[in-house]
Amino acid sequence: MKSGPVGHRETGTRDQAMPARRRPAYHGGMAVDLFAGIPVNDYAAALAWYEQLLGCPPTFVASDTEAVWELAEHRSVAIEQRPEHAGHALHTIFVDDLDTLVAGITDRGLEPTKRETYANGVRKVTYHDPEGNEIGFGGAPL
Numbered sequence: 001m002k003s004g005p006v007g008h009r010e011t012g013t014r015d016q017a018m019p020a021r022r023r024p025a026y027h028g029g030m031a032v033d034l035f036a037g038i039p040v041n042d043y044a045a046a047l048a049w050y051e052q053l054l055g056c057p058p059t060f061v062a063s064d065t066e067a068v069w070e071l072a073e074h075r076s077v078a079i080e081q082r083p084e085h086a087g088h089a090l091h092t093i094f095v096d097d098l099d100t101l102v103a104g105i106t107d108r109g110l111e112p113t114k115r116e117t118y119a120n121g122v123r124k125v126t127y128h129d130p131e132g133n134e135i136g137f138g139g140a141p142l
Helices: 043-054 098-107
Strands: 034-040 060-063 066-072 075-081 090-094 114-117 123-128 134-139
Touching: 034 043, 043 066, 043 075, 098 123, 098 134
Parallel strands: 034 075, 090 134
Antiparallel strands: 060 066, 066 075, 114 123, 123 134
16 A cells, blocks of 8 residues: 555644644744754665655755655655764654554555554654654554
C-alpha cells in the first residue's frame, strides 16, 4: 500500500493528546506558523530519504541546499545543508492515524528505529535519517 504525504494532527504532548480546540493559544492568540529545520551534511541523500519517509517530493525547493515539505497549513519541515549542525535535529509530528502512516513508510522501504507507548497510551514511532537526525511520529492511544 502506497501512502500519500504525512497527515497531521495538531501537536499534542506526551501526557495528553488534546483536541485542537482546547489547546492554549500562544502569544495571546496571535497566529503562529511552525517551520522545523533539519540540518544535513549530504543534501542529495537527505532529499531522497525524506521523500521516502514523507511519501512525496518537497512542496518547494527554497535553494540548491534547502527543501521544504508543508505537512499542513502553516506547519512545515525543511532540510538544509548545514554540515556543522547535521545529525542534531529532534522533531515529533503528531498524526491522526499513526498505524496507516507507519505502514505507508514501511511500504516505501523504511523501518522505525524505535517504538514506544507512554503510560497514558500515547504512541511514538521514531525514525533516524542516515545522519542521525530523529523524526518521530506520535499517535493517540488506541
